[in-house]
Amino acid sequence: MVHGGFQSWIKEGLRIKELKVETALTILNEDAEAILEDIKPSPLKVLGFGVGAVAALYALLEWENTLQFIGVVGLGQTIYRRVASYEDAKDFREDVKLLLTPVRLGGQAFSWAAGKIETNRPGLPTSPSSIDVQNRVLQAAAKHQSQPSDTDGNQDPSSEPAAQMNEKASEA
Template identity: 65%
Template sequence: MFSNEQVPTWIEAEAILEDISPSPLQVLGYGAGSVAAIYALIEWEKSLQLIGILGLVLTIYRRVSSYENSEDLEKDLRLLLVPARAGAQAYSWIAGKLGSNGIGLPTSPSSLDVQNRVLQAAAKLESLPSNAEDPSADAIAPMNEKVDLSEA
């Protein structure tokens, strides 16, 4: 009825399916894989993040599983801490360079300037008359006397 060259494509598809003869479980697996592939194409950024995370986890697992003893782990940890040590040294070097340049008020309680100022303030408080109960009242009274309230 049909020659080899004139076989319809649906007959070829049926012949291929008969050769493969997929089980329902295989059809379900192919469908799930297709849905996952379409989702991965749509959400390609998330897919790349997931691939990166899986790559890191596998790399760390392979590295840890290759250790023969605890000394290998200690060696790796020392290598991992080298950048942290270098950063701490750089930070302390910069802090030393940007330290106090002598401008401004001394802030150290042990400096002589601060001690002298504290002693001067204490001497001023002791020199006030002892019968004045509120020293701030004397400072406010002269200001109020200067104000002219007649224009108000």
């Protein structure tokens, strides 16, 4: 029951529906008017909705970049929440210790593998406990030094090709 009847309803400025032929278009138009009346769009709201629509369109067109952005924001929130959950420095140290465990194990595995690899160095392997091998190396070195070099008969081996070229040039 409305106090004052239909006339008080109109005086209050409430919506009324005029009698006319209803079609799908008129019903949609009335609903759109009712929605606009409820939200009472201001220029600032219209601008906000426009910016939101443009952002949504960009997110749909550039979906890979949007997913990367969402991932970065999510990672940042996760790190912030983790750091904020520490009660003291001991919690932080335990967390870092757990984080660096794979790095430590990888370093140990790498140093173990490096110890198993044979080196490809030229020369004879010698050790201080192998005196016989050291003596043989010293004897071979002494023998090599006592042999005359191949260039003792020639004064300057680099000048030979130049002299041969000079002879050919004079013959021509």
